[in-house]
Amino acid sequence: MAIVITLLTTFVLKTVLGTVVYNSTYHFDASATASNPLKGFVPYYLWVQNQPNVNDLPYSMENYYIPMKNIMTGTTSFDFSSIDTVLTNIAKRNHHAILRVYIDFPGYNLRDSLPDFLWNGLTIYAGNADQGFFPDYNNQTLIDCIVNLIHALGKQYDGDKRIGFWQIGFLGHWGEWHTWPNGTYFASTYHQDQVLSAFNSSFMTTKLQIRYFHVTGSHSATSWNVGFHDDSFAQDTYGEDWMFYNQSVQVGADQRWRSQPIGGEIRPELMPCLFASDAVTACRAITDLIPLNWTTCVELTHSTFQWHAYPFMNPMNKSDLARTINASIMLGYSFFVSQILVNEINCSVCSHFIRISVTMSNIGVAPFYYPLTLNAKAVNSITQSLILTKSITVPLANQLDQNSYIYDFDMKIEANTNVQFSIWLDSSYLVGNQKIVFAISNASSSGIIQLPVMFIRSCNSQNSTTNCTSYLHGVGSNGIRRTSYIGMVLIFMFLAIFAY
Structure with a gap:
């Protein structure tokens, strides 16, 4: 190396x-550029807020999931104090925030994220054992409240330099715009359009991202003022037709990086092994997943950042840490x-x-x-x-x-x-x-x-x-x-x- x-x-x-x-x-x-702002590997806010950076790994951003319940108390009433606290804490560390609002988070109680006032009359679906419950994303009352909240968020935070990127979120598991494997329960293109239109009219300065190139309402991926994030990076990034980069080519959005940011999250199962000296062998020892080539993933997607929690939480040997830092440097500008x-x-x-x-x-x-x-x-x-x-x-x-x-x-x-x-x-x-x-x-x-x-x-x-x-x-x-x-x-x- x-x-x-x-x-x-x-x-x-x-x-x-x-x-x-x-x-x-x-x-x-x-x-010398590993600490450059608005690029590279990104830890989770809740970890770095409460725990030391065990490897002293350079970074410039922190990501934070926001439960919708924490910031919306009525159809037109909001409480952004929790966001303000997060932004203040992150900025004190000389970092930017990456934010995403979610409604359902598999493995967590829906009562903790879906606002109380929305439960009455809202159909709740049960997913698989590891998915928990999620709401009817085609419920117009829910969509109207999401739109109201987006407008309020844009008024409050668009152009706030403490925010590096805002991911559209809201719909689907983790706000990732799917309810897999229950695809029939996901929001229709009509409802997707309302959410995307609200973001595009409310966030004119802060850069936006959405999960999929092919799930962008009734309009093409290049019609919206958004970038994209691959939340299964180095696993589902390229190769088969349904994978992230291949989808971008299919819909004519593979050059979107030239004006809009690409980001995402390294597939969590691969985080401990991706930058070992022999990544494939190391990953096979802990998971059935086989990692893709890191350099190819970065070159094809032109990714600016990736969430990567593992090196901020777990001690690494000197060689693996050096490879991790170099991989982070490869992302974004230089x-x-x-x-x-x-x-x-x-x-x-x-x-x-x-x-x-x-x-x-x-x-x-x-x-x-x-x-x-x-x-x-x-x-x-x-x-x-x-x-x-x-x-x-x-x-x-x-x-x-x-x-x-x-x-x-x-x-x-x-x-x-x-x-x-x-x-x-x-x-x-x-x-x-x-x-x-x-x-x-x-x-x-x-x-x-x-x-x-x-x-x-x-x-x-x-x-x-x-x-x-x-x-x-x-x-x-x-x-x-x-x-x-x-x-x-x-x-x-x-x-x-x-x-x-």
């Missing part, structure tokens, strides 16, 4: 009269800066016009789904005073297909200044002290690439009286330039992070 690809970082720094040139190249290494070039565009006696060109690409399997900026800052290295900060939006389209782009930051720097430039990524959706760390060798946990101090001298291109002020006012704006496709070399570099 290869964890790190290491090559030396090189740079050239030249400070001569009227010229400033700096050229640094970087090499891909994602090993921003790689291949070059930073600093050039002098123009100068006068009183100042220089400096262009910082950052070549960046996303080598990961999925984009960062919330607003993202690439930022540059200039600081006087003697006084530590800020000279200038500039930001460029990194559009989602620039994060696809491993294409690289050059982001140009144009800055005015006064002559005879010791200046230090730094580069970093940021998002308005980060919580607490979260940082997005670049996938480069020797990456700083601060997420900042700091360039060497440069002395900006005077130049002789103009004298001090030659229209210096008008030149300074003419400093250009930021820009983005497309570069060539990175190609298979970096693809292989990425895949080398994880191998059985």
